[in-house]
Amino acid sequence: MASVSAPSAALAPHRPSASAALLFPCPYSSPRVSPSPTAQPRRLAVAARAMPWPHVLTVAGSDSGAGAGIQADIKASAALGAYCSSVITAVTAQNTVGVQARGPCCTGGVRWGAAQVKTGMLPSAGIVKVLCENLRKFPVKALVVDPVMVSTSGDTLSGPSTLATFREELFPMADIVTPNVKEASKLLGDVSLQTISDMRSAAESIYKLGPKHVLVKGGDMPDSTDAIDVFFDGNEFIELRGLRIKTRNTHGTGCTLASCIAAELAKGATMLHAVEVAKKFVESALYHSKDLVIGNGPQGPFDHLFSLKSPLRKMGSLHKFNPDDLFLYAVTDSGMNKKWGRSIKDAVKAAIEGGATIVQLREKDTETREFLEAAKACVEICRSSGVPLLINDRIDVALACNADGVHVGQSDMPAWEVRELLGPGKIIGVSCKTPAQAEQAWKDGADYIGSGGVFPTTTKANNPTLGFEGLRAVCSASKLPVVAIGGINTGNAGSVMELGLPNLKGVAVVSALFDRECVATETRSLRSILMNACSRS
Ligand SMILES: Cc1ncc(COP(=O)(O)OP(=O)(O)O)c(N)n1
Numbered sequence: 001m002a003s004v005s006a007p008s009a010a011l012a013p014h015r016p017s018a019s020a021a022l023l024f025p026c027p028y029s030s031p032r033v034s035p036s037p038t039a040q041p042r043r044l045a046v047a048a049r050a051m052p053w054p055h056v057l058t059v060a061g062s063d064s065g066a067g068a069g070i071q072a073d074i075k076a077s078a079a080l081g082a083y084c085s086s087v088i089t090a091v092t093a094q095n096t097v098g099v100q101a102r103g104p105c106c107t108g109g110v111r112w113g114a115a116q117v118k119t120g121m122l123p124s125a126g127i128v129k130v131l132c133e134n135l136r137k138f139p140v141k142a143l144v145v146d147p148v149m150v151s152t153s154g155d156t157l158s159g160p161s162t163l164a165t166f167r168e169e170l171f172p173m174a175d176i177v178t179p180n181v182k183e184a185s186k187l188l189g190d191v192s193l194q195t196i197s198d199m200r201s202a203a204e205s206i207y208k209l210g211p212k213h214v215l216v217k218g219g220d221m222p223d224s225t226d227a228i229d230v231f232f233d234g235n236e237f238i239e240l241r242g243l244r245i246k247t248r249n250t251h252g253t254g255c256t257l258a259s260c261i262a263a264e265l266a267k268g269a270t271m272l273h274a275v276e277v278a279k280k281f282v283e284s285a286l287y288h289s290k291d292l293v294i295g296n297g298p299q300g301p302f303d304h305l306f307s308l309k310s311p312l313r314k315m316g317s318l319h320k321f322n323p324d325d326l327f328l329y330a331v332t333d334s335g336m337n338k339k340w341g342r343s344i345k346d347a348v349k350a351a352i353e354g355g356a357t358i359v360q361l362r363e364k365d366t367e368t369r370e371f372l373e374a375a376k377a378c379v380e381i382c383r384s385s386g387v388p389l390l391i392n393d394r395i396d397v398a399l400a401c402n403a404d405g406v407h408v409g410q411s412d413m414p415a416w417e418v419r420e421l422l423g424p425g426k427i428i429g430v431s432c433k434t435p436a437q438a439e440q441a442w443k444d445g446a447d448y449i450g451s452g453g454v455f456p457t458t459t460k461a462n463n464p465t466l467g468f469e470g471l472r473a474v475c476s477a478s479k480l481p482v483v484a485i486g487g488i489n490t491g492n493a494g495s496v497m498e499l500g501l502p503n504l505k506g507v508a509v510v511s512a513l514f515d516r517e518c519v520a521t522e523t524r525s526l527r528s529i530l531m532n533a534c535s536r537s
């Protein structure tokens with residue numbers, strides 16, 4: 001990309017002042033239109049349908065290259081369904097090589113309209129002070145502070161003079177502060193941050209400066225196969241793991257993450273959920289942009305609107321995998337359901353009614369077209385109940401019906417290839433009978449493993465039985481959550497859960513649910529047995 005220069009007038013530094021106000025009339029603060037007493041019925045009807053639009057106000061710098069800053073904030077918020085208005089604190093001239101020029105603007109007199117405010121580049125202590133004054137005058141619903149100091153290309157975006165103002169004035173007002181390790185280190189007087197334990201200490205020290213939550217982002221940590229961030233809410237540290245996507249297109253990840261957090265908060269999410277969705281969004285965007293090329297510099301932007309190009313991977317279906325969903329895993333079998341005269345769809349409905357927490361369609365003998373139709377119907381049922389739906393073996397069917405994921409075994413497509421095809425937003429389970437297979441599943445980017453057969457089974461031909469000791473070996477070695485499978489029924493499920501094995505989250509069952517007359521009743525009984533066993537162990 002050719003070097004882009006910003007207009008020189010915009011680059012001329014000037015002091016922030018209330019008289020140089022960037023006043024805008026703030027039409028966004030009152031989403032409902034109040035009809036006048038004389039309003040006609042038609043106008044009243046319009047008012048009754050008015051829908052509040054989640055609103056993020058970004059207070060940040062403009063990036064002429066449009067990968068980061070205000071431009072990234074607007075794209076990220078829009079991608080998550082929030083409206084993003086902006087206050088430009090600085091103008092930068094950037095491209096994929098680096099930052100060529102910068103100059104401050106001001107934030108004087110801006111009325112926030114009670115939005116969720118996200119801050120980015122605040123180039124001088126003066127601007128931070130003006131911002132803080134305004135935040136005191138016009139309280140906001142939530143304040144997300146991305147303490148931008150150095151661009152990913154290594155260029156300084158806000159000088160050391162801002163550090164004290166960040167710490168003393170801005171952070172105490174923040175709902176969350178999101179430094180990367182370099183910024184966390186600078187904020188804490190250049191402490192060395194090399195390990196996760198260092199990141200935890202940093203999160204705690206920054207928390208003491210006054211924000212309600214801290215997220216220290218570990219994307220820049222060396223020698224890590226995962227991108228691990230540390231979230232701290234004053235009580236608990238939570239390590240949020242994501243896939244490290246190999247790509248040069250990482251420009252703007254910090255701005256995007258913070259804007260996504262603000263957008264999710266605007267939609268009513270809790271802070272932890274907002275952070276989780278934001279992290280997943282960035283991971284997915286990087287994944288789908290990893291091979292895009294724009295410009296010849298070392299660092300490119302990524303595509304915030306990737307889901308427009310890839311309708312099968314819509315943001316709406318990004319499922320944050322919850323290992324507790326493995327508690328009661330219902331795995332269908334077309335032969336069994338046919339035998340009892342029910343459709344796949346009715347079988348799934350009944351399993352959910354009985355309390356299944358995750359469903360897998362394992363249809364070995366169903367024709368592709370019939371399978372896909374059934375899968376689409378099951379996706380609808382599962383989504384409306386909040387139960388994830390996975391497809392056994394068939395990645396093509398999973399993509400076509402936009403399922404939440406896929407389960408594969410050792411002779412199916414390798415999990416890393418499945419990950420390539422599905423992207424990071426989908427759930428992948430892998431069958432593992434040995435610790436080595438469990439290790440490989442983790443390296444391949446799986447989310448969970450299924451391990452069995454715990455007991456002999458007639459549902460899967462020639463399936464070796466592991467017994468409790470085999471299951472114990474896999475669970476102990478696994479870095480992923482495990483669901484036990486094979487010959488499990490209401491008579492023995494309790495004994496499996498009472499083993500109290502590490503990482504064992506639940507049981508997966510075929511015949512004990514679907515080779516029975518009433519699927520809902522059997523699922524209900526199994527669920528109550530599992531709950532009793534868990535409360536005993
Ligand atoms: C939860 C769960 N665990 C294991 C399996 C078995 O998968 P696989 O080894 O690929 O065998 P098939 O099911 O394809 O016959 C599973 N399906 N689900």
Ligand SMILES: Cc1nc(C(=O)O)sc1CCOP(=O)(O)O
Binds near residue numbers: 432459510512
């Ligand atoms: C599909 C499957 N996978 C197994 C494994 O050991 O990986 S055992 C199995 C069949 C499980 O059926 P049932 O609950 O009827 O025994």
Ligand SMILES: [Mg+2]
Binds near residue numbers: 392393407408409412
């Ligand atoms: Mg298989």
